[in-house]
Amino acid sequence: MAQGGKATLAGVAYGMGAGALWGLVFLAPQLAAAFGPLQLTIGRYLAYGLLSLVLIAPRRRMLASHLARRDGRELALLALLGNTLYYVLLSAAVQAGGIAMTSLVIGFLPVAVTIIGRRDADAVPLRRLLPSLLLCGAGAICVGWQAFALLGSASIEPLIGLVCAIGALASWTAYAVRNSRALARLDAISAHDWSLLIGIATGAQCLLLLPLALFLENWGHGAPDWLLFTGVSVGVALLASIAGNALWNRMSRLLPLALTGQMILFETLFALLYAFWWEQRGPTALEAAAFGFVVASVLACVAAHSGAGARRAKLAMEAPE
Numbered sequence: 001m002a003q004g005g006k007a008t009l010a011g012v013a014y015g016m017g018a019g020a021l022w023g024l025v026f027l028a029p030q031l032a033a034a035f036g037p038l039q040l041t042i043g044r045y046l047a048y049g050l051l052s053l054v055l056i057a058p059r060r061r062m063l064a065s066h067l068a069r070r071d072g073r074e075l076a077l078l079a080l081l082g083n084t085l086y087y088v089l090l091s092a093a094v095q096a097g098g099i100a101m102t103s104l105v106i107g108f109l110p111v112a113v114t115i116i117g118r119r120d121a122d123a124v125p126l127r128r129l130l131p132s133l134l135l136c137g138a139g140a141i142c143v144g145w146q147a148f149a150l151l152g153s154a155s156i157e158p159l160i161g162l163v164c165a166i167g168a169l170a171s172w173t174a175y176a177v178r179n180s181r182a183l184a185r186l187d188a189i190s191a192h193d194w195s196l197l198i199g200i201a202t203g204a205q206c207l208l209l210l211p212l213a214l215f216l217e218n219w220g221h222g223a224p225d226w227l228l229f230t231g232v233s234v235g236v237a238l239l240a241s242i243a244g245n246a247l248w249n250r251m252s253r254l255l256p257l258a259l260t261g262q263m264i265l266f267e268t269l270f271a272l273l274y275a276f277w278w279e280q281r282g283p284t285a286l287e288a289a290a291f292g293f294v295v296a297s298v299l300a301c302v303a304a305h306s307g308a309g310a311r312r313a314k315l316a317m318e319a320p321e
Helices: 003-022 024-031 037-065 069-097 099-106 109-119 126-153 157-185 191-216 223-252 257-263 265-279 285-305 310-316
Strands: none
Touching (some): 003 257, 003 265, 024 099, 099 126, 099 157, 109 126, 126 157, 126 285, 157 191, 191 223, 257 265
């Protein structure tokens, strides 16, 4: 096999591995269902912050010399948008509306990033995005229809889950666009180190969230629940935030942009597989249709985006969890 073919196969394998690990973040709120969204976020990102602190320690002085005060503010905002607020909303969406619905909404991330970033100088014209937007709209209708169909049980939770999932998508979209611009400006800092710095900032934010969580959420759990919570928090931090990011960044250096965009679909696919395994069922007709529209929308978006704004788009997709 030619060298290029081997690199492509390796890149796809890395992308599949990243998607499998990132899909776990949708399963975690169900595994530790006794704990609330704030607790789940604090547990995950305190663990991630500590791991990031350990990993970045050998380079701390070099990195500090390249960071200005404005970079500290930017790290705090990115930590809020891409981690703290995002995962509070995602956890709430999973616990209220289920893994499948939440993962399908988040699956529109590549399209949302392209739309929000279309005012940039190198962005794709809106008319070229029309097929992707129409497919995205069809998928959104399927997801919304499914959520409203579940309201027949007289519970408003599916609708709350849908609103939280849309909020999580909006939060992470804002993060991805802003993060791409920050990375383009900071040539002296690698995407991996920048991701670790965001992890440290997120850990600090979670310490500030602790008093609010103590007031709003139940902490009267038994030892087995706390043991499970600790295992889930550390496991997600290590597998999704550290290993998943590393696999994705490795993949992004082996694959062309057009193929890199399609790899995001593995996260949605694995999250859905975990959902159906957890709930011991197959997909509904609306879920299957929604996933088809998500795939088609992302592929159409990547096709429209191919060759335009390659640097900005690739930076936007660096280490998204």
